[in-house]
Amino acid sequence: MKQNKYDDPDFFDAYAQMPRSTDGLASAGEWEVFRSHLPELKEKTILDLGCGYGWHCQFAAEQGATQVIGIDLSEKMLAKAKALTTANNVEYQQCAIEDFTAEPGSLDVIFSSLALHYVEDLASVFRKSAELLKTGGVLCYSVEHPIFTSNASQDWHYQDGQIQHWPLDNYFHEGLRKTSFLGSEVVKYHRTMESHITLLLDSGFDIQAVVEPKPSDKLVEEMGWHDELRRPMMLIIEAMKK
Amino acid sequence: MKQNKYDDPDFFDAYAQMPRSTDGLASAGEWEVFRSHLPELKEKTILDLGCGYGWHCQFAAEQGATQVIGIDLSEKMLAKAKALTTANNVEYQQCAIEDFTAEPGSLDVIFSSLALHYVEDLASVFRKSAELLKTGGVLCYSVEHPIFTSNASQDWHYQDGQIQHWPLDNYFHEGLRKTSFLGSEVVKYHRTMESHITLLLDSGFDIQAVVEPKPSDKLVEEMGWHDELRRPMMLIIEAMKK
Numbered sequence: 001m002k003q004n005k006y007d008d009p010d011f012f013d014a015y016a017q018m019p020r021s022t023d024g025l026a027s028a029g030e031w032e033v034f035r036s037h038l039p040e041l042k043e044k045t046i047l048d049l050g051c052g053y054g055w056h057c058q059f060a061a062e063q064g065a066t067q068v069i070g071i072d073l074s075e076k077m078l079a080k081a082k083a084l085t086t087a088n089n090v091e092y093q094q095c096a097i098e099d100f101t102a103e104p105g106s107l108d109v110i111f112s113s114l115a116l117h118y119v120e121d122l123a124s125v126f127r128k129s130a131e132l133l134k135t136g137g138v139l140c141y142s143v144e145h146p147i148f149t150s151n152a153s154q155d156w157h158y159q160d161g162q163i164q165h166w167p168l169d170n171y172f173h174e175g176l177r178k179t180s181f182l183g184s185e186v187v188k189y190h191r192t193m194e195s196h197i198t199l200l201l202d203s204g205f206d207i208q209a210v211v212e213p214k215p216s217d218k219l220v221e222e223m224g225w226h227d228e229l230r231r232p233m234m235l236i237i238e239a240m241k242k
Numbered sequence: 243m244k245q246n247k248y249d250d251p252d253f254f255d256a257y258a259q260m261p262r263s264t265d266g267l268a269s270a271g272e273w274e275v276f277r278s279h280l281p282e283l284k285e286k287t288i289l290d291l292g293c294g295y296g297w298h299c300q301f302a303a304e305q306g307a308t309q310v311i312g313i314d315l316s317e318k319m320l321a322k323a324k325a326l327t328t329a330n331n332v333e334y335q336q337c338a339i340e341d342f343t344a345e346p347g348s349l350d351v352i353f354s355s356l357a358l359h360y361v362e363d364l365a366s367v368f369r370k371s372a373e374l375l376k377t378g379g380v381l382c383y384s385v386e387h388p389i390f391t392s393n394a395s396q397d398w399h400y401q402d403g404q405i406q407h408w409p410l411d412n413y414f415h416e417g418l419r420k421t422s423f424l425g426s427e428v429v430k431y432h433r434t435m436e437s438h439i440t441l442l443l444d445s446g447f448d449i450q451a452v453v454e455p456k457p458s459d460k461l462v463e464e465m466g467w468h469d470e471l472r473r474p475m476m477l478i479i480e481a482m483k484k
Contacts, residue, residue: 147389147410157399157409167399167407168389172456172471192474193435197452207449210439214414229414232434 050115054081292357296323
C-alpha cells in the first residue's frame with residue numbers, strides 16, 4: 001500500500017499549520033544537522049524522495065545544483081511545492097517513493113526528509129537508490145527513530161499528568177504501526193536500527209554517519225524542551241554508494 | 243576510574259553461577275550471532291579486551307589462531323581463565339582495557355564481549371584499536387544496548403506485577419550509570435547509538451555490521467522469552483580498520 005495521507009484535506013490543512021510548513025527549513029529542529037550531512041550540492045543532480053512543500057528542493061537549487069527532481073505522491077503537496085518554488089531547475093513529479101525511476105548511475109545525491117517511515121518496502125528503495133546513484137554518490141535521509149516508532153502510542157508514559165519516561169515496546173516486531181499524527185490516523189512502518197544499517201550495507205552503501213539529532217542547549221532552555229533529551233525522536237543516516 | 247568489580251569476592255561468586263560462566267559460549271544467548279561477525283581466525287593474531295573466563299580466547303585458539311592475547315583487570319578472572327584454557331598459544335595479561343598495548347599494526351582481530359560498557363573513555367579504546375590493527379583488521383564487540391543502559395533502573399516498568407513496557411529515559415545524557423547486577427552495585431557507561439558509530443568512524447573504521455541480537459523463535463518458545471522481543475538488550479558492532 002502506498003500511502004497518500006497528505007491528499008486528505010483535513011490532514012493537509014493540519015500539516016499546513018506546522019511551523020516547518022509555514023516557515024520552511026529554519027523551523028525544522030533537525031534541519032541544521034541534516035544540512036551538515038548533505039554533500040556539496042553545486043553542479044549536482046539531486047533527487048528528493050517525498051519532497052512535500054519542496055523546501056529541500058528549493059535549498060538544493062539555491063546551492064547551485066544543476067538539476068533537482070522532487071517526487072511526492074500527494075497532488076496537494078506538489079501544488080504547494082510548485083507555488084513556493086522560484087528556481088527554474090526544479091522539477092516536481094507525482095510519484096510514490098517506491099516507484100521513482102531515473103537513468104542508472106545518473107544521480108549525485110538522493111535525500112529524503114521524514115518520509116521513509118511511511119514506506120513499507122524500504123529495501124527496494126535502498127536498492128533502487130544505489131542503482132540510480134553514481135559511485136561516490138550520497139543518500140542522506142531522516143526518519144522517525146526506531147525508539148520513537150516501536151510503540152504505536154508514540155507518546156510519553158504519564159502518571160498524575162506528569163511525564164514518567166518513554167514507554168518502549170515491541171521493538172523487534174517490525175512493520176506497520178497505526179498511530180496518530182495531527183489528529184488523524186496515520187500508518188507508519190517501524191524498523192530496527194539493525195535493519196536500517198543492514199539494508200543499506202546490503203544495497204551497496206558505506207555508512208558515513210548515523211545521527212540522533214537533539215535540540216541545542218539554547219533551544220532546550222529557550223523553548224523548555226528538556227524532555228526532548230530523554231529520548232531520540234529522529235534518526236539521520238548518511239550513506240555513500242560504493 | 244578503571245573498574246575491577248570482578249575481584250569483589252561476592253560479585254565474582256555470583257558471576258560464577260551464571261550459565262555463561264559454568265557452561266561457556268554455548269550458554270550465551272548472543273554467541274552464535276557474535277561468532278557470525280568474527281572474521282576467519284585461522285593463523286591470525288587476536289586480542290580479547292576484557293577476556294573474563296577466557297572462553298573467547300579458547301575458541302580463537304581452537305580456530306587455529308597463531309597467537310591469542312586476553313586481557314582483564316581482574317586477577318580472579320584471569321586465574322579462572324588460565325585454569326580453563328588448554329591451548330598453549332593463549333597468553334593472559336592483567337591489564338585494564340584502557341591500558342593495553344601492542345606493536346602498532348600487529349593485530350588481525352580485536353574482539354570484546356560485554357566489557358566495553360564498563361569503560362569510561364571508549365574513544366581512546368577505539369583509537370588505540372585502530373592503531374594496533376593491520377589495515378583490513380577487524381574490531382568486533384558486544385555491549386549492552388543504548389536502549390538498555392539509558393535508564394539506570396535497567397528494569398521493566400511494572401503495574402500490578404505485570405510488565406507494561408521498557409521505560410526509556412535520559413537517552414542523551416551519556417556517561418555514568420550506577421545500576422544493579424548480580425546483587426551488587428555496578429558502574430556502567432551509557433552511550434548513544436550515534437556515539438558508537440561516530441567514534442568508530444572517527445577512529446578510522448568502516449562499519450561492517452550493526453546487530454541487535456534477539457533470541458531465536460525456538461528459544462522464545464522453549465524458554466518463554468517473549469518479553470525479550472520487546473526491547474533490545476545487546477548491541478554487536480563489526481568494524482574494519484581502513
